Amino acid sequence: MKVFTFAASAAILAWASAAQAQTTLTMWYHGAGNEVESKIINQIIADFNASQSEWKVELQSFPQAAYNDSVVAGALAGNLPDILDVDGPVMPNWAWAGYMQPLTIDESKIADFLPGTKGVWNGQLYSIGLWDAAVALVTRQSYLDELGLRTPTLEQPWTKDEFMAALDAAKASGKFEYAFDPGMAWTGEWYPYAFSPFLQSFGGDIVDRSTYKTAEGALNGDAAMAFGEWWQGLFTNGYAPATQDPADRDGGFAAGKYAFSWNGNWAALNTLQQFPDTVFLPAPDFGNGPKIGAASWQFGVSARSQHPEGAAAFIEFALQDQYLADFSNGIGLIPPTPTAAAMTEHYKPGGAMAGFFELSAQQALVRPVTPGYVVQAKVFEKALADIANGADVADTLDAAADEITADIEKNGGYGH
Amino acid sequence: MAVISSDNRGLRLAVRYAVLILIALIFVFPLVFMVMSSLKPSQQLLQDSANLRAFLPVGDISLNNYFAAFQRAPVATFVFNSVLVTGVTVLFSLLVCSAAGFAFVFVKWKGRETLLAILLATLILPFETIAIPMLLMVAHLPWLGVDGLTWGWLNSYRVQIIPFIADGLTVFLFVQYFKDLPGELIEAARVEGASWGQIYRKIVMPLSGPILATAAILKFLVMYNQYLWPLMVTQEEGYRPVMVGLQYFFQLNVAWGEVMAYLSLITVPVLAFYLYLQRAFIASIASTGVKG
Numbered sequence: 001m002k003v004f005t006f007a008a009s010a011a012i013l014a015w016a017s018a019a020q021a022q023t024t025l026t027m028w029y030h031g032a033g034n035e036v037e038s039k040i041i042n043q044i045i046a047d048f049n050a051s052q053s054e055w056k057v058e059l060q061s062f063p064q065a066a067y068n069d070s071v072v073a074g075a076l077a078g079n080l081p082d083i084l085d086v087d088g089p090v091m092p093n094w095a096w097a098g099y100m101q102p103l104t105i106d107e108s109k110i111a112d113f114l115p116g117t118k119g120v121w122n123g124q125l126y127s128i129g130l131w132d133a134a135v136a137l138v139t140r141q142s143y144l145d146e147l148g149l150r151t152p153t154l155e156q157p158w159t160k161d162e163f164m165a166a167l168d169a170a171k172a173s174g175k176f177e178y179a180f181d182p183g184m185a186w187t188g189e190w191y192p193y194a195f196s197p198f199l200q201s202f203g204g205d206i207v208d209r210s211t212y213k214t215a216e217g218a219l220n221g222d223a224a225m226a227f228g229e230w231w232q233g234l235f236t237n238g239y240a241p242a243t244q245d246p247a248d249r250d251g252g253f254a255a256g257k258y259a260f261s262w263n264g265n266w267a268a269l270n271t272l273q274q275f276p277d278t279v280f281l282p283a284p285d286f287g288n289g290p291k292i293g294a295a296s297w298q299f300g301v302s303a304r305s306q307h308p309e310g311a312a313a314f315i316e317f318a319l320q321d322q323y324l325a326d327f328s329n330g331i332g333l334i335p336p337t338p339t340a341a342a343m344t345e346h347y348k349p350g351g352a353m354a355g356f357f358e359l360s361a362q363q364a365l366v367r368p369v370t371p372g373y374v375v376q377a378k379v380f381e382k383a384l385a386d387i388a389n390g391a392d393v394a395d396t397l398d399a400a401a402d403e404i405t406a407d408i409e410k411n412g413g414y415g416h
Numbered sequence: 417m418a419v420i421s422s423d424n425r426g427l428r429l430a431v432r433y434a435v436l437i438l439i440a441l442i443f444v445f446p447l448v449f450m451v452m453s454s455l456k457p458s459q460q461l462l463q464d465s466a467n468l469r470a471f472l473p474v475g476d477i478s479l480n481n482y483f484a485a486f487q488r489a490p491v492a493t494f495v496f497n498s499v500l501v502t503g504v505t506v507l508f509s510l511l512v513c514s515a516a517g518f519a520f521v522f523v524k525w526k527g528r529e530t531l532l533a534i535l536l537a538t539l540i541l542p543f544e545t546i547a548i549p550m551l552l553m554v555a556h557l558p559w560l561g562v563d564g565l566t567w568g569w570l571n572s573y574r575v576q577i578i579p580f581i582a583d584g585l586t587v588f589l590f591v592q593y594f595k596d597l598p599g600e601l602i603e604a605a606r607v608e609g610a611s612w613g614q615i616y617r618k619i620v621m622p623l624s625g626p627i628l629a630t631a632a633i634l635k636f637l638v639m640y641n642q643y644l645w646p647l648m649v650t651q652e653e654g655y656r657p658v659m660v661g662l663q664y665f666f667q668l669n670v671a672w673g674e675v676m677a678y679l680s681l682i683t684v685p686v687l688a689f690y691l692y693l694q695r696a697f698i699a700s701i702a703s704t705g706v707k708g
Contacts, residue, residue: 032663033488033665034667060651060653061653062651063663066663069648070648073648077554077648079651247462250669
């Protein structure tokens with residue numbers, strides 16, 4: 001009995017010593033207020049902490065709407081954690097500003113990840129996402145059949161003419177309040193994420209990606225002008241509402257107000273439950289290939305971390321298919337690998353939302369990979385809102401291009 | 417003639433009350449909307465918002481949004497933090513700012529006019545312009561606590577309280593009020609040998625009920641509605657106040673019912689404080705005999 005007691009005490013002491021020996025890594029995450037998301041991230045942390053004796057991750061969750069400001073304030077105060085998550089298009093800005101350091105993980109582990117989940121800046125990996133997000137043209141098969149429309153596929157998406165003919169048919173049917181719901185009620189990042197792919201499909205862009213030093217020609221060239229005219233026409237010709245009540249954005253399609261809705265995979269499940277014949281169509285091809293946005297939240301290592309190897313070890317640990325599938329099953333996000341997708345309810349081959357995985361794989365284009373994107377996104381949003389409300393297309397795009405170019409010059413080219 | 421005059425008075429009274437009721441309703445409607453909406457599911461809330469049902473407890477009424485709000489965020493912690501930070505700040509602010517106002521008005525010392533002018537000049541500075549320098553400063557300030565000497569005030573209550581104890585507006589309010597107090601009282605007390613401390617405690621403060629209530633209400637509102645500063649200095653959830661907590665409810669798909677439930681909950685301390693001080697304000701006027 002004494003021997004047993006001694007052995008048990010020794011074991012407890014050894015365990016306690018090991019626990020004490022763990023170096024604490026702090027982590028900031030944007031998911032406060034989202035119960036499911038918090039549960040999954042806490043499970044990953046608990047599993048990681050129990051899986052080894054060297055590191056112990058401690059989490060601080062922030063509400064998403066306040067997260068970026070908190071990180072910037074933390075950086076100013078010299079109070080960043082070891083691990084942080086970052087919205088994909090914002091990552092280059094944080095890397096350039098010195099908030100993040102390159103992420104050193106086994107690259108073979110992310111070889112089959114969707115391209116949008118890899119945060120690469122200046123040729124180095126800074127962040128990696130456990131999921132991606134995609135946008136599709138949402139409608140019902142019954143609408144397509146009633147309107148006599150061809151069902152577009154990834155291989156053969158609608159052309160611009162076909163898309164406009166579809167809107168004409170929906171409008172002429174008199175069945176809908178508007179033919180198309182682009183989601184004007186959602187402001188902020190939705191605009192560049194959801195609408196800049198239209199511009200890119202026309203052949204323009206928010207900024208000239210060959211140099212990242214100017215927006216001239218990209219945002220106000222012929223292709224961009226054609227996009228601007230088309231964009232304005234959506235509203236002036238009555239295809240889409242220029243202003244929208246948030247309630248209509250959330251429930252308008254379900255209420256039958258719109259024939260087509262430009263919406264993301266995060267809203268797909270609700271729509272499917274409402275209408276089992278919902279179909280998620282690929283983006284139309286406006287001349288330069290069909291495009292959709294890519295890159296969601298990703299994990300990286302802060303520049304202040306004294307233990308980047310520990311932070312990287314945690315991030316690598318989190319890349320297991322099981323966790324990728326948990327996030328997908330929990331909050332409807334697109335798993336970044338085919339193997340993880342196969343483990344999910346909705347994205348497995350034949351699953352109701354499997355099409356989104358293919359959309360991400362084949363049509364996705366990340367937003368401009370530049371520190372200046374955070375400014376460019378706001379300028380782009382304002383320009384598109386102004387055009388939708390009747391502003392002169394050429395003047396507005398010229399002014400936006402000038403503003404973006406001036407900002408790039410003011411910041412010394414943002415390191416490009 | 418007398419009858420006609422009486423009718424006119426009645427009519428005037430009726431019109432006056434009608435206008436007052438209308439104005440009152442304009443202020444009350446948002447609160448009614450908030451509370452009624454907090455009892456409805458989000459879908460119904462959005463449907464009702466377009467008509468008068470928004471102000472009525474009709475349809476699928478329950479407390480589910482309140483339960484869900486507590487599940488989504490540590491509401492009690494946020495409310496406790498806000499009440500604590502606000503209460504302590506208001507208390508110290510009344511002490512410090514009234515003492516400063518007293519010194520500016522009654523005590524003759526060199527440079528007081530200049531210093532008062534500088535203090536008043538701070539009123540034109542928006543907080544946003546000094547937020548970052550303040551952040552850099554508090555991030556490196558020392559503190560002697562139970563853990564000994566530590567550096568940096570981030571993630572604490574003190575970082576939310578101490579920088580806001582003294583402010584130009586509150587000092588200005590006290591200065592203006594003290595200027596209207598009868599100077600003979602102070603002079604008589606000085607002649608009788610009272611110290612400045614005694615005059616402050618026993619003469620000036622007992623006469624300052626109305627301004628204390630006014631300053632407390634204004635300070636309470638400013639502190640309770642703090643968002644930017646706590647967002648910058650509290651990375652730990654345990655120190656966050658109600659306004660930062662509100663962001664927990666703005667997910668991709670906003671649960672509006674829960675938002676309204678949370679707003680209803682965090683409005684309770686504000687209303688309670690206001691109603692309490694409103695009584696104190698009236699009692700103060702009655703007991704001191706100070707006339708406006």
